Structures are given as C-alpha cells and as structure tokens.
Amino acid sequence: MLNGGRAASNRLFGNQVGVFAGGQSEVTGNRVYSNDIGIQTGNYGFGGRIINNVIYDSEVAAVALGNGLPGSVLEFNTIHEPVADGITVHQGSNGVSIKNNIVSVGAGIAIQVELGSESSLHSDYNLFDIHGTAKFAKWVGYDVPDLLTWSQRLGLDVHSLVENPQFVDANGADNRLGYDATTGTDYSDDDEFHLLPSSPGIDRANPFAWYLSEPTPNGNRANIGAYGNTPWATSSPQRLVQVLSPNGHEKLEAESETRITWQTAGVTTRQPVALMNVGGGSVAY
Ligand SMILES: [Ca+2]
Numbered sequence: 001m002l003n004g005g006r007a008a009s010n011r012l013f014g015n016q017v018g019v020f021a022g023g024q025s026e027v028t029g030n031r032v033y034s035n036d037i038g039i040q041t042g043n044y045g046f047g048g049r050i051i052n053n054v055i056y057d058s059e060v061a062a063v064a065l066g067n068g069l070p071g072s073v074l075e076f077n078t079i080h081e082p083v084a085d086g087i088t089v090h091q092g093s094n095g096v097s098i099k100n101n102i103v104s105v106g107a108g109i110a111i112q113v114e115l116g117s118e119s120s121l122h123s124d125y126n127l128f129d130i131h132g133t134a135k136f137a138k139w140v141g142y143d144v145p146d147l148l149t150w151s152q153r154l155g156l157d158v159h160s161l162v163e164n165p166q167f168v169d170a171n172g173a174d175n176r177l178g179y180d181a182t183t184g185t186d187y188s189d190d191d192e193f194h195l196l197p198s199s200p201g202i203d204r205a206n207p208f209a210w211y212l213s214e215p216t217p218n219g220n221r222a223n224i225g226a227y228g229n230t231p232w233a234t235s236s237p238q239r240l241v242q243v244l245s246p247n248g249h250e251k252l253e254a255e256s257e258t259r260i261t262w263q264t265a266g267v268t269t270r271q272p273v274a275l276m277n278v279g280g281g282s283v284a285y
C-alpha cells in the first residue's frame, strides 16, 4: 500500500489487491498479475499517476479507480483480462484521465463508470480489444454496446480504437498465464505483452505525448500500451504518413469542407522532435 510514495518495477501477484495507491503516488513499470484487483486507488483521494504497467489475469478487475482527483492519470498501461473487468471508475472519482492504454477483455467489461464518478472524466487514445463474451462499457448503470455509441453520445474515446492489439504471446511458450495459486506455480516468466510490428497500437497514442524514449524509427509518435515511450517500444516503419483526422468517428456532411490533418516520419530530412523551454521555469505535462 502506497500513500504518496512510488512503486516501480515490481512483480506483484497472488494478492487480493496488487497495489493500493493513495495520495500523489506513482505506480510505474510494474508487472501486476493474478490478483483479485490489480491496482486500486482511494484512501482519501488519489491524485497520482499509474504509468507503464502490465496488469493481467485478475479475478475482479485490472484497475479500480476510487476517489480519483483531478490530475490523476492512468496512462500507457497494458491490461489483459480473460475473466475480469478492465477499468472501473468508482467511489466518487472526479477528473480522472485514462489515456494511451491497451484494454483487452475476454469476459468482463472493458470500462465502466459508476454513478457519481462521471464528472470531468477524460478518456482517449486507448486501444480496446473486446472478445469472447466481453462487453465494451457501462456508464452509470447503462450498457454501452460499442465504441461508436460511447464516443458519439458521451464524447469519450473519440480517437480510440477497437482492434486486436497483437501481443507477441500473452501466455508465453508454456501457454499458461500468470500465477496459479492452487499449485503455487508461477507461469508468468514467458508472458509477453510486447506488440508485434503489425499491431494497431504502434504510433497511435496521443500525438502530443512524449515518444523520445522509443528506439528509432519510432514513427515520431508514442505507441499505445505499457511500452509506449520506453526503450522497449516496438519500432515503426522507416517512413510513415498518418491521417490524424478525420479518423472514422466523425459525422461528415456532403458539400461542406472538412479539414484533414496528418503527421509524417522519415519523409523529410529534418523534423522538430521536441521543443524545450530550457531557459524558463519547470513545466508540468
Ligand atoms: Ca506463461
């Protein structure tokens, strides 16, 4: 349990709750698997950051965001749940930001927001994978069948995708996922959530997110999921042109003009990769 501290690069498995975070805690780079709930927040308010974690094989939910405060962030995580729900936002959370995550579910609900936690919620640039008997979303008790309904009715996840994230091999060569509590055997060593080069998660994070920690060629844009903006990100093609908008969720009208935006990598000889204010004060991002 953390209250304002930092949990980094741990393996957390076989618990009721893998990580319980409150205050301004930072939970980063952990492998959290085979717990009832992977990461839970709360305890008089959570305003911290949950970043670059792989969370999987939970019993109830991968992430339960309780008492979230404005500024709290769930970003660049990979969630893979054959049984459990993905992300639950509850217990009066307010102003939670959910971005650049992979959420793959096989039987639960990918994202659900309970009554009283819907205010100022921000969710975008996520990659959802809904397979088996899984459902896309629940909003204050109502089923939301798909991403299109979610984005058009609620204005959430307008740049998000529903596709197979194409992990290298989620359960590894032994074809067993995570930790088996009944025999006390850990099958997680070969569980592999890096993205294949053909993954739709490559270069699909928020275009304004940092990507400089990714090896080149990196598409000048971060990948979605736990390895986005890290040295373990899957590389991009040498040359890339991407249309940013329209991206398929817009309603377009005949004979009216629409602005098309795009980004490129490896096409021109010079390109700004980051603009830094080295002379000024510190900047929070
Ligand atoms: Ca395995």
Ligand SMILES: [Ca+2]
Pocket: 169, 170, 171, 172, 173, 174, 175, 176
């Ligand atoms: Ca396998």
Ligand SMILES: [Ca+2]
Pocket: 202, 203, 211, 214, 218, 219, 220, 221, 222, 223, 233, 236
């Ligand atoms: Ca990239």
